[in-house]
Amino acid sequence: MSKRLRIGVLFSRVRVEEKWIFAALEQRGVDYERLDDRKVFFDLDHPDEWRTYDAILERSISYASGLNILRVLNAWGIPTVNTARVAEACGDKLATSAALAKYSLPQPRNLVAFSTEAALEAIETIGYPVVIKPTVGSWGRLLAKINDRDAAEAVLEHKSVLGSVQHSVFYIQEYIQKPGRDIRVFVMGDQAITAIYRKAEHWITNTARGGEGEICKINPELEKICLDAAHAVGGGVLAIDILEHPDRGYLINEINHTMEFHTLMPITGVDVAGLMVDHLLKVGRREIEVVL
Protein backbone atom coordinates (compact mmCIF):
# COMPACT_ATOMS: atom_id res chain seq x y z
CA MET A 1 0.00 0.00 0.00
CA SER A 2 1.41 3.40 -0.94
CA LYS A 3 2.25 5.91 1.76
CA ARG A 4 -0.36 8.60 2.40
CA LEU A 5 1.05 11.96 1.40
CA ARG A 6 1.23 14.91 3.74
CA ILE A 7 0.85 18.17 1.84
CA GLY A 8 1.14 21.78 3.02
CA VAL A 9 -0.28 24.87 1.36
CA LEU A 10 1.45 28.05 2.39
CA PHE A 11 -0.80 31.08 2.00
CA SER A 12 -1.31 34.68 3.11
CA ARG A 13 -4.94 35.19 2.22
CA VAL A 14 -7.59 32.78 1.07
CA ARG A 15 -8.30 34.25 -2.35
CA VAL A 16 -10.56 32.52 -4.82
CA GLU A 17 -7.50 30.67 -6.19
CA GLU A 18 -6.75 29.20 -2.77
CA LYS A 19 -10.40 28.19 -2.37
CA TRP A 20 -10.19 26.33 -5.67
CA ILE A 21 -6.89 24.70 -4.65
CA PHE A 22 -8.27 23.61 -1.27
CA ALA A 23 -11.37 22.23 -3.01
CA ALA A 24 -9.19 20.28 -5.47
CA LEU A 25 -7.17 18.81 -2.60
CA GLU A 26 -10.34 17.84 -0.76
CA GLN A 27 -11.87 16.29 -3.88
CA ARG A 28 -8.79 14.08 -4.16
CA GLY A 29 -8.98 13.10 -0.49
CA VAL A 30 -5.54 14.59 0.20
CA ASP A 31 -4.28 15.06 3.75
CA TYR A 32 -3.23 18.69 3.68
CA GLU A 33 -2.62 21.58 6.03
CA ARG A 34 -3.14 25.28 5.53
CA LEU A 35 0.00 27.13 6.59
CA ASP A 36 -0.58 30.82 7.22
CA ASP A 37 2.67 32.64 6.39
CA ARG A 38 1.90 35.24 9.08
CA LYS A 39 1.93 32.57 11.76
CA VAL A 40 4.67 30.12 10.86
CA PHE A 41 8.23 30.35 12.10
CA PHE A 42 11.30 28.21 11.62
CA ASP A 43 13.99 27.03 14.00
CA LEU A 44 16.79 26.19 11.62
CA ASP A 45 18.19 23.55 13.94
CA HIS A 46 14.89 21.67 14.14
CA PRO A 47 13.53 20.70 10.76
CA ASP A 48 11.98 17.40 11.83
CA GLU A 49 8.34 18.48 12.04
CA TRP A 50 8.56 20.27 8.69
CA ARG A 51 10.23 17.25 7.12
CA THR A 52 7.04 15.28 7.63
CA TYR A 53 5.62 17.17 4.64
CA ASP A 54 6.04 15.37 1.33
CA ALA A 55 5.55 18.61 -0.59
CA ILE A 56 4.48 22.19 0.05
CA LEU A 57 2.68 24.50 -2.35
CA GLU A 58 3.73 28.12 -1.91
CA ARG A 59 0.92 30.63 -2.42
CA SER A 60 2.15 33.58 -0.36
CA ILE A 61 1.09 37.00 -1.57
CA SER A 62 4.25 38.54 -0.15
CA TYR A 63 7.26 37.79 -2.32
CA ALA A 64 9.68 38.27 0.57
CA SER A 65 7.82 35.89 2.88
CA GLY A 66 7.31 33.25 0.23
CA LEU A 67 10.86 33.34 -1.05
CA ASN A 68 12.46 33.17 2.38
CA ILE A 69 10.24 30.34 3.52
CA LEU A 70 11.09 28.42 0.35
CA ARG A 71 14.78 28.94 1.04
CA VAL A 72 14.45 27.32 4.44
CA LEU A 73 12.23 24.48 3.27
CA ASN A 74 14.46 23.69 0.30
CA ALA A 75 17.58 23.85 2.47
CA TRP A 76 15.96 21.14 4.59
CA GLY A 77 15.32 19.09 1.45
CA ILE A 78 11.56 19.60 1.44
CA PRO A 79 10.20 19.71 -2.13
CA THR A 80 8.13 22.78 -2.92
CA VAL A 81 6.07 24.08 -5.80
CA ASN A 82 7.76 26.21 -6.84
CA THR A 83 11.32 26.12 -5.49
CA ALA A 84 13.31 28.99 -3.99
CA ARG A 85 15.53 28.95 -7.05
CA VAL A 86 12.53 29.48 -9.32
CA ALA A 87 11.09 32.14 -7.03
CA GLU A 88 14.41 33.99 -7.05
CA ALA A 89 14.42 34.03 -10.83
CA CYS A 90 10.75 34.97 -11.26
CA GLY A 91 9.99 37.36 -8.41
CA ASP A 92 12.61 39.88 -9.41
CA LYS A 93 12.27 41.28 -12.92
CA LEU A 94 15.98 41.84 -13.32
CA ALA A 95 16.71 38.24 -12.27
CA THR A 96 14.13 37.05 -14.81
CA SER A 97 15.70 39.18 -17.55
CA ALA A 98 19.14 37.84 -16.66
CA ALA A 99 17.91 34.22 -16.76
CA LEU A 100 16.30 34.82 -20.17
CA ALA A 101 19.44 36.56 -21.43
CA LYS A 102 21.52 33.58 -20.34
CA TYR A 103 19.62 31.46 -22.88
CA SER A 104 19.34 34.28 -25.47
CA LEU A 105 15.54 34.14 -25.33
CA PRO A 106 13.53 36.96 -26.88
CA GLN A 107 12.50 39.69 -24.45
CA PRO A 108 11.97 43.44 -24.58
CA ARG A 109 15.13 45.48 -24.48
CA ASN A 110 15.89 45.98 -20.80
CA LEU A 111 18.47 48.23 -19.22
CA VAL A 112 19.50 48.52 -15.61
CA ALA A 113 21.29 51.33 -13.83
CA PHE A 114 22.03 52.16 -10.22
CA SER A 115 22.06 55.95 -10.13
CA THR A 116 19.68 58.55 -11.53
CA GLU A 117 22.42 59.91 -13.79
CA ALA A 118 23.26 56.52 -15.25
CA ALA A 119 19.55 55.70 -15.60
CA LEU A 120 18.97 58.89 -17.59
CA GLU A 121 21.93 58.13 -19.81
CA ALA A 122 20.67 54.56 -20.31
CA ILE A 123 17.18 55.76 -21.25
CA GLU A 124 18.56 58.11 -23.84
CA THR A 125 20.48 55.34 -25.57
CA ILE A 126 17.16 53.78 -26.58
CA GLY A 127 14.96 56.88 -26.71
CA TYR A 128 11.48 57.65 -25.41
CA PRO A 129 9.04 56.31 -24.44
CA VAL A 130 10.37 53.78 -21.96
CA VAL A 131 8.81 52.01 -19.01
CA ILE A 132 10.42 52.07 -15.58
CA LYS A 133 9.39 49.18 -13.36
CA PRO A 134 10.18 48.22 -9.80
CA THR A 135 12.15 44.97 -9.92
CA VAL A 136 9.89 43.47 -7.25
CA GLY A 137 6.15 43.93 -7.09
CA SER A 138 3.21 43.33 -9.30
CA TRP A 139 -0.45 43.96 -10.03
CA GLY A 140 0.82 46.74 -12.28
CA ARG A 141 1.88 48.88 -9.35
CA LEU A 142 4.38 51.70 -9.74
CA LEU A 143 4.95 51.16 -13.43
CA ALA A 144 5.86 54.44 -15.08
CA LYS A 145 5.68 55.14 -18.80
CA ILE A 146 8.20 57.87 -19.45
CA ASN A 147 7.53 59.93 -22.55
CA ASP A 148 10.26 62.54 -22.35
CA ARG A 149 13.33 63.71 -20.49
CA ASP A 150 11.39 65.93 -18.10
CA ALA A 151 9.29 62.99 -16.95
CA ALA A 152 12.40 60.80 -16.70
CA GLU A 153 14.20 63.28 -14.47
CA ALA A 154 11.14 63.68 -12.24
CA VAL A 155 10.38 59.99 -11.83
CA LEU A 156 14.01 59.00 -11.28
CA GLU A 157 14.42 61.66 -8.62
CA HIS A 158 11.20 60.67 -6.89
CA LYS A 159 12.20 57.01 -6.89
CA SER A 160 15.64 57.72 -5.56
CA VAL A 161 14.50 60.13 -2.83
CA LEU A 162 11.18 58.64 -1.75
CA GLY A 163 11.64 54.96 -2.49
CA SER A 164 13.43 52.23 -0.60
CA VAL A 165 16.90 51.09 -1.68
CA GLN A 166 15.16 48.63 -3.99
CA HIS A 167 13.79 51.57 -6.00
CA SER A 168 17.28 52.74 -6.79
CA VAL A 169 17.75 49.66 -8.94
CA PHE A 170 16.48 51.37 -12.06
CA TYR A 171 14.99 48.73 -14.34
CA ILE A 172 14.19 50.31 -17.67
CA GLN A 173 12.31 48.61 -20.46
CA GLU A 174 11.67 49.74 -24.00
CA TYR A 175 8.02 50.60 -24.55
CA ILE A 176 6.41 47.99 -26.80
CA GLN A 177 3.60 49.12 -29.08
CA LYS A 178 1.53 46.03 -28.33
CA PRO A 179 -1.88 45.49 -29.93
CA GLY A 180 -3.89 46.48 -26.83
CA ARG A 181 -3.25 43.13 -25.23
CA ASP A 182 -0.66 40.74 -23.91
CA ILE A 183 -0.77 36.97 -23.50
CA ARG A 184 -0.63 34.97 -20.30
CA VAL A 185 0.36 31.34 -20.81
CA PHE A 186 0.05 28.78 -18.05
CA VAL A 187 2.93 26.29 -18.07
CA MET A 188 3.09 23.19 -15.92
CA GLY A 189 6.20 21.03 -16.18
CA ASP A 190 6.86 20.52 -19.86
CA GLN A 191 3.40 21.52 -21.08
CA ALA A 192 1.83 24.84 -22.00
CA ILE A 193 -1.62 24.16 -20.58
CA THR A 194 -3.74 27.11 -21.57
CA ALA A 195 -3.54 30.82 -22.37
CA ILE A 196 -5.54 34.02 -22.41
CA TYR A 197 -5.17 37.39 -24.00
CA ARG A 198 -5.36 40.20 -21.46
CA LYS A 199 -6.93 43.14 -23.22
CA ALA A 200 -7.09 46.74 -22.10
CA GLU A 201 -7.28 50.21 -23.58
CA HIS A 202 -4.65 51.24 -21.04
CA TRP A 203 -1.03 50.32 -21.72
CA ILE A 204 -1.04 48.30 -18.49
CA THR A 205 -3.01 45.16 -19.38
CA ASN A 206 -2.80 43.41 -16.01
CA THR A 207 -6.22 41.99 -15.08
CA ALA A 208 -5.60 43.27 -11.53
CA ARG A 209 -5.83 46.70 -13.17
CA GLY A 210 -9.03 46.02 -15.08
CA GLY A 211 -7.70 44.19 -18.15
CA GLU A 212 -10.17 41.67 -19.59
CA GLY A 213 -9.38 38.11 -20.57
CA GLU A 214 -10.11 36.21 -23.77
CA ILE A 215 -9.05 32.70 -24.83
CA CYS A 216 -5.77 32.55 -26.75
CA LYS A 217 -4.97 29.50 -28.87
CA ILE A 218 -1.45 28.27 -28.19
CA ASN A 219 0.41 27.84 -31.49
CA PRO A 220 3.69 25.86 -31.69
CA GLU A 221 5.82 29.02 -31.72
CA LEU A 222 4.13 30.38 -28.60
CA GLU A 223 4.40 27.00 -26.90
CA LYS A 224 8.11 26.72 -27.63
CA ILE A 225 8.97 30.18 -26.39
CA CYS A 226 7.03 29.57 -23.17
CA LEU A 227 8.62 26.18 -22.50
CA ASP A 228 12.04 27.71 -23.16
CA ALA A 229 11.21 30.54 -20.76
CA ALA A 230 10.07 28.08 -18.09
CA HIS A 231 13.27 26.09 -18.51
CA ALA A 232 15.37 29.25 -18.16
CA VAL A 233 13.97 29.97 -14.69
CA GLY A 234 14.04 26.38 -13.46
CA GLY A 235 10.60 25.06 -14.48
CA GLY A 236 7.59 24.14 -12.39
CA VAL A 237 4.16 25.75 -12.37
CA LEU A 238 4.44 29.13 -14.04
CA ALA A 239 2.44 31.84 -15.75
CA ILE A 240 4.37 33.47 -18.55
CA ASP A 241 3.45 36.92 -19.83
CA ILE A 242 4.19 37.47 -23.50
CA LEU A 243 4.13 40.67 -25.51
CA GLU A 244 3.53 40.71 -29.26
CA HIS A 245 5.97 43.01 -31.02
CA PRO A 246 4.88 44.14 -34.50
CA ASP A 247 8.26 43.17 -36.01
CA ARG A 248 10.05 40.93 -33.51
CA GLY A 249 7.10 38.68 -32.66
CA TYR A 250 6.72 37.13 -29.23
CA LEU A 251 8.73 38.67 -26.40
CA ILE A 252 8.85 37.24 -22.88
CA ASN A 253 7.88 40.01 -20.50
CA GLU A 254 7.47 38.43 -17.08
CA ILE A 255 7.28 35.00 -15.46
CA ASN A 256 5.07 34.49 -12.43
CA HIS A 257 5.70 31.71 -9.93
CA THR A 258 2.69 32.21 -7.58
CA MET A 259 0.21 33.28 -10.19
CA GLU A 260 -3.38 34.27 -9.81
CA PHE A 261 -5.82 32.63 -12.21
CA HIS A 262 -9.25 33.91 -11.25
CA THR A 263 -9.60 35.38 -14.76
CA LEU A 264 -7.90 32.60 -16.69
CA MET A 265 -9.65 29.56 -15.19
CA PRO A 266 -13.28 30.56 -15.82
CA ILE A 267 -12.53 31.89 -19.30
CA THR A 268 -10.58 28.88 -20.52
CA GLY A 269 -12.62 26.28 -18.63
CA VAL A 270 -9.32 24.56 -17.79
CA ASP A 271 -9.18 23.28 -14.22
CA VAL A 272 -5.93 25.03 -13.40
CA ALA A 273 -6.32 24.46 -9.65
CA GLY A 274 -6.88 20.73 -10.20
CA LEU A 275 -3.90 20.44 -12.52
CA MET A 276 -1.75 22.36 -10.06
CA VAL A 277 -2.74 19.96 -7.28
CA ASP A 278 -2.03 16.95 -9.52
CA HIS A 279 1.43 18.39 -10.22
CA LEU A 280 1.96 18.98 -6.49
CA LEU A 281 0.99 15.39 -5.67
CA LYS A 282 3.42 14.09 -8.29
CA VAL A 283 6.15 16.16 -6.65
CA GLY A 284 5.11 14.73 -3.29
CA ARG A 285 5.34 11.16 -4.67
CA ARG A 286 8.69 12.01 -6.30
CA GLU A 287 7.23 11.29 -9.73
CA ILE A 288 8.39 14.80 -10.62
CA GLU A 289 11.82 15.72 -9.31
CA VAL A 290 12.42 19.30 -8.28
CA VAL A 291 15.94 20.69 -8.13
CA LEU A 292 16.40 22.20 -4.68
Add this chain to the structure above:
Amino acid sequence: MKSVICLECEAEISLDAGVEKNEIIVCPDCGVDLEIVSLDPLTVDLAPMEEEDWGE
Protein backbone atom coordinates in the same frame (compact mmCIF):
# COMPACT_ATOMS: atom_id res chain seq x y z
CA MET B 1 -27.61 33.24 6.46
CA LYS B 2 -24.38 34.18 8.24
CA SER B 3 -23.57 37.83 8.75
CA VAL B 4 -20.99 40.03 10.39
CA ILE B 5 -20.86 43.67 11.36
CA CYS B 6 -18.38 45.86 9.49
CA LEU B 7 -15.68 47.19 11.83
CA GLU B 8 -15.44 50.41 9.90
CA CYS B 9 -19.06 51.47 9.27
CA GLU B 10 -21.10 48.97 11.31
CA ALA B 11 -23.06 47.78 8.27
CA GLU B 12 -24.40 44.23 8.47
CA ILE B 13 -22.65 42.12 5.83
CA SER B 14 -24.26 38.89 4.64
CA LEU B 15 -21.82 36.06 3.90
CA ASP B 16 -21.97 33.07 1.56
CA ALA B 17 -22.43 29.70 3.20
CA GLY B 18 -19.02 28.59 1.88
CA VAL B 19 -17.06 31.42 3.45
CA GLU B 20 -13.57 30.32 4.54
CA LYS B 21 -11.23 31.34 7.33
CA ASN B 22 -8.68 33.91 6.07
CA GLU B 23 -10.91 34.87 3.17
CA ILE B 24 -11.14 38.57 2.42
CA ILE B 25 -14.57 40.14 2.13
CA VAL B 26 -15.40 43.66 1.07
CA CYS B 27 -17.99 45.70 2.94
CA PRO B 28 -20.63 46.66 0.35
CA ASP B 29 -21.38 49.88 2.21
CA CYS B 30 -17.98 51.42 2.90
CA GLY B 31 -15.67 49.26 0.75
CA VAL B 32 -13.20 48.31 3.48
CA ASP B 33 -11.45 44.94 3.18
CA LEU B 34 -12.14 42.59 6.07
CA GLU B 35 -10.53 39.26 6.81
CA ILE B 36 -12.47 36.35 8.28
CA VAL B 37 -10.25 35.45 11.23
CA SER B 38 -12.55 32.89 12.80
CA LEU B 39 -15.54 30.86 11.62
CA ASP B 40 -16.76 29.85 15.06
CA PRO B 41 -17.53 32.36 16.37
CA LEU B 42 -17.69 34.25 13.09
CA THR B 43 -15.21 37.10 13.52
CA VAL B 44 -13.65 39.62 11.15
CA ASP B 45 -10.70 41.95 11.41
CA LEU B 46 -9.46 44.71 9.14
CA ALA B 47 -7.50 43.03 6.34
CA PRO B 48 -3.77 43.72 6.10
CA MET B 49 -2.88 46.69 3.92
CA GLU B 50 -1.36 45.85 0.55
CA GLU B 51 2.43 45.72 0.73
CA GLU B 52 4.91 46.65 -1.93
CA ASP B 53 6.01 43.08 -2.68
CA TRP B 54 2.51 41.63 -2.95
CA GLY B 55 1.00 39.96 -5.93
CA GLU B 56 1.79 38.25 -9.17
